[in-house]
Amino acid sequence: MNGAQSIWIKDPLAIFADGAERGIVVRQGRIVELVPAGVAATTADAVFDASGHVVLPGLINTHHHFYQTLTRALPAAMDRELFPWLQALYPVWARLTPEALDLAVTVAMAELLLSGCTTTTDHHYVFPPGLEDAVDIEVAAARRLGLRVLLTRGSMNLSQRDGGLPPDSVVQDEDAILADSERVVARHHQRGEDALVQVALAPCSPFSVTSSLMRSTAALAERLDVRLHTHLAETEDENLFCEEKYGCRPLDYLEQCGWLGQRTWLAHGIFFNPREMQRLAKAKTSISHCACSNQILASGCCPVCEMEEAGVGIGLGVDGSSSNDESNLMQEVRAAFLLQRARYGVSKVSHRDALRWATKGSAACVGRPELGEIAAGKAADLALFKLDELRFSGAGDPLAALVLCGAHRADRVMVGGNWVVEGGAIPGLDVADLIRRHSAAAKRMQAG
Numbered sequence: 001m002n003g004a005q006s007i008w009i010k011d012p013l014a015i016f017a018d019g020a021e022r023g024i025v026v027r028q029g030r031i032v033e034l035v036p037a038g039v040a041a042t043t044a045d046a047v048f049d050a051s052g053h054v055v056l057p058g059l060i061n062t063h064h065h066f067y068q069t070l071t072r073a074l075p076a077a078m079d080r081e082l083f084p085w086l087q088a089l090y091p092v093w094a095r096l097t098p099e100a101l102d103l104a105v106t107v108a109m110a111e112l113l114l115s116g117c118t119t120t121t122d123h124h125y126v127f128p129p130g131l132e133d134a135v136d137i138e139v140a141a142a143r144r145l146g147l148r149v150l151l152t153r154g155s156m157n158l159s160q161r162d163g164g165l166p167p168d169s170v171v172q173d174e175d176a177i178l179a180d181s182e183r184v185v186a187r188h189h190q191r192g193e194d195a196l197v198q199v200a201l202a203p204c205s206p207f208s209v210t211s212s213l214m215r216s217t218a219a220l221a222e223r224l225d226v227r228l229h230t231h232l233a234e235t236e237d238e239n240l241f242c243e244e245k246y247g248c249r250p251l252d253y254l255e256q257c258g259w260l261g262q263r264t265w266l267a268h269g270i271f272f273n274p275r276e277m278q279r280l281a282k283a284k285t286s287i288s289h290c291a292c293s294n295q296i297l298a299s300g301c302c303p304v305c306e307m308e309e310a311g312v313g314i315g316l317g318v319d320g321s322s323s324n325d326e327s328n329l330m331q332e333v334r335a336a337f338l339l340q341r342a343r344y345g346v347s348k349v350s351h352r353d354a355l356r357w358a359t360k361g362s363a364a365c366v367g368r369p370e371l372g373e374i375a376a377g378k379a380a381d382l383a384l385f386k387l388d389e390l391r392f393s394g395a396g397d398p399l400a401a402l403v404l405c406g407a408h409r410a411d412r413v414m415v416g417g418n419w420v421v422e423g424g425a426i427p428g429l430d431v432a433d434l435i436r437r438h439s440a441a442a443k444r445m446q447a448g
């Protein structure tokens with residue numbers, strides 16, 4: 001199909017949209033028509049028979065660290081909470097090379113695509129000598145695979161020497177960070193609703209970045225008009241760190257650094273109190289909820305319903321592959337559904353809520369209201385799931401079945417009107433060869 005032609009994705013088994021019972025029409029990368037029950041599409045050059053598919057807006061991943069696919073299920077870091085977990089991993093991550101990063105990024109993006117993800121962020125904050133082109137490597141991989149991305153130029157400049165958590169081997173100085181941030185935005189950041197590659201700025205956390213870098217990064221993001229991202233309110237240890245070093249809570253610190261605003265989305269947000277939730281809502285700062293990661297590191301449970309009631313936007317993130325060792329966003333939807341339902345009860349959290357967080361909610365986190373929803377004028381980013389596996393056999397409600405029966409693999413994925421997954425595979429990607437090369441790189445890095 002060429003982009004100028006319209007295609008009717010016809011008669012889906014179910015669709016996560018109202019008034020589209022007979023499907024949708026896609027043209028030039030956009031959804032141009034929703035087809036309600038009892039009528040036919042007004043125009044369609046071609047038809048895709050979706051009668052065996054459940055159709056979702058493409059899922060959007062709002063937090064990840066792709067390079068961590070090289071340190072999954074690593075015995076030295078297992079069964080630890082965040083700070084000791086990081087301290088076990090920093091020296092291993094310091095050995096990251098361009099070749100290994102390229103493989104790690106390809107693995108993470110492929111996993112995401114196959115799980116129904118159409119837009120992902122990545123938070124890359126490890127820049128050992130020789131890896132200055134990390135963001136460029138990620139952009140090249142995204143273009144190869146056809147995934148829409150918001151890559152964040154991360155940073156760390158507060159090492160143990162200055163009272164931070166990471167060792168000297170993984171930090172950079174502030175001038176080098178700001179210069180490279182400006183370079184990657186100028187080189188790669190696309191503007192407008194059809195953007196496939198965007199860049200944001202992302203100092204890592206209060207315990208690995210100086211307040212000077214936090215402030216200068218906020219000023220740079222303002223000047224370049226790009227988004228801001230960091231980890232915040234993830235653990236009690238972080239609360240203690242902020243109180244001891246800065247004499248305030250993490251959100252106060254964030255505000256002092258000029259970060260509390262619409263441009264910012266935060267990973268985790270577990271430890272905000274009700275007054276802080278009001279401040280986040282007023283500032284339109286949104287939260288990336290990472291249910292699997294929070295459970296694996298036993299960090300706590302993000303108060304998603306209280307935040308939504310306060311007016312805070314919620315998206316979902318799989319987080320890095322050392323704290324949630326897989327990169328499957330559809331499984332993250334189920335994890336968030338289960339965790340939040342256990343916390344708030346059956347009347348407060350449904351499968352539809354979890355799907356909404358991963359689509360429209362995540363779109364708001366990444367500042368892309370044209371994504372994450374099946375509606376006329378929105379981007380043609382779609383995930384189509386078949387219910388032909390054992391796990392779905394006998395299911396009553398096809399949409400609920402995706403979450404309740406544990407869907408984990410999309411049959412087809414469309415980004416900007418182009419099919420990037422077909423028949424549960426990424427055209428042109430030799431997965432067996434990728435696993436072989438990525439596993440070898442991981443082994444080398446872990447061995448040191």
Ligand code: ZN
Pocket residue numbers: 063064065123231267319320
């Ligand atoms: Zn993270």
